[in-house]
Amino acid sequence: MIFKSLYELTKEERERIINRNKANFDNIFDSVVKILRDVREKGDEALRYYTKLFDKVEIEDFKVSREEIEEAYNKVDYKVVEALERAKENIYYFHKEQLKNIKELRVERNGVLGQIVRAIEKVGCYVPGGRAFYPSTVLMTTIPAKVAGCKEIYITSPPTPEGKGNAATLIAGDLVKVNGIYKVGGVQAIGALAYGTESIPKVDIIVGPGNxxxxxxxxxxxGEVNIDFLAGPSEVLIIGDEFSNPNYIALDLLAQAEHDPNASCVALLTSREKAEEVKRELEKILKDIDERKEIIKEALKNLAILYGELEDLIKFSNEYAPEHLELFVREPEKILEKIESAGSIFLGEYSPVPIGDYASGTNHVLPTSGFSRCSSGLNVETFLKKITYQKFDKEALRNIKDVVITLAEAEGLKMHAEAVRRRLRE
Known part of the structure; x- marks a missing residue:
């Protein structure tokens, strides 16, 4: 853990915090390439081999049957199903509102220029398993695709040790009415979605988090397919002023830490006194934690609690570009105007990250490792294509011919120029 003034950070400490969890693929590159190649060449045979190797189960039919889905409803508490239903409604509502702001375009300048919007046809949603299963990620990945109008939506998720689909994951997929759910995870699932196998269809875009x-x-x-972005371990950055509650800040740091031993947690406070209060609260709460305690303790090794002037904390946050940004300050809306980079922002102490993770309606599939500097989180637009068009008559073509011919000839593309010139000789 780093606990100090923002201004006392060494160059190495600052870089370590900012450049957290930069993925190093060197040690796994060859094995991932081999798995993808095997899936491309051998299809379901490779899926069965790698599922047995990594998940320790033998699966003949990867597609989840209707009977298995019905069985899942009998395994899951009805309160969980109700919660998924309510979350589904909120997520649908927000993403439908997003769709309203994505416009087609038609303008007249010389000829007619325009833009039409079309949905990507086939979508593959990867839903992680392993340490935990994430039915909420089913909702977050499939609903914006549904709202966008994608015709086919498929889910892949690792099987349970019994060779079944996780019950809550299956129910979430059923509630959204996806076209198919497949019991396969890891690299082999990505390969199946990218290339297609005997049982799993090839898609046009793959979305969702993973290891x-x-x-x-x-x-x-x-390049074979489109993807959303490369998401790493979960992260949170919290800015708190003298009005912030140190207990809430500590709770939210721990909530993020329980995701993954590589989770990144940063608290930026406006005074040393407040920073010390947060540190004390963390230590106090940690004593009473039983579940996932080792994961949390490992993640907290990377914890940074820093203090400084508010304006400098904001600048640091923009440089860090967090996945989740919590603004626990007196007037968070004023700070919001100064935020340049974040995956999703939570304003005020009654807006903790878990509401966005599950039920507020915004999406929880977000860029990590500083990628929010140049990328948005998953949204309806992820699943849409914008196609431009133009319509010129002869007079409009004549008005622009000199520009086209001059630039085409400057680039040495004679037939480009002739394609315009000869039309106007007729």
Whole structure:
């Protein structure tokens, strides 16, 4: 843990905080390439081999049957199903509002220029398993695709030790009415979605978070299909002033830390006194934690609690570009105007990250490791294509011919110029 004034950070400490969790694929590159190649060449045979190797189960039919989905409803508490239903409604509502702001375009300048919007046809949603299963990620990845109008949506997620689909994950997929759910995870799932196999269809875009192997696999199949972005371990940065509650800040740091031993947690406070209060609260709460305690303790090794002037904390946050940014200050809306980079922002102490993780309606699939400097989180637009068009008559073509012919000939592309010139000789 780093606990000190923002102004006392060494260059190395600052770089370590800012450049957290930069993925190093060197040690896994060859194995990921081999798995993808095997899936491309051998299809379901490779999926069965790697599922047995990594998940320790033998699966003949990867597609989840209707009977298995019905069985899932009998395994899950009805309160969980109700919670998924309510979360689904909120997520649908927000993403439908997003869609309203994505416009087609038609303007007249010389000829007619325009833009039409079309949905990507086939979508693959990767839903992680392993340490935990994430039915909420089913909702977050599939609903914006549904709202966008994508025709086919498929889910892949690792099987349970019994060779089944996780019950809550299956229910979430059923509530959204996806076209298929498949019991396969890891690199092999990404390969299946990218290339297609006998049982799993090839898609046009793959979205969703995953471990470093899944992340590299997505990177390697980009170009064969589109992807959302490369997401790493979860992270939070909290800015608190003298009015902030140190207990809430400590709770939210721990909530993020329980995700993953590589999770990144940063608290930026406006005074040393407040920073010390947060540190004391962390230590106090940690004593009473039983579940996932080792994961939390490992993640907290990377914790940074820093203090300084508010304006400098904001600048540091923009440089850090967090996945989740919590503004626990007296007037968070005023600070919001100064934020340049963040995946999702939570304003005020009654807006903790978990509401965005599950039920507020915004999406929880967000850029990490500073990628929010140049990327948005998952949204309806992720699943849309913008196609431009133009319509010129002869007079409009004549008005622009000199520009086109001059530039075409400057680039040495004679037939480009002739394609325009000869039309105007007729």
């Amino acid at each position: 470093i192997y899944v992340t590299l696999a997505k990177k390697l199949v980009y």
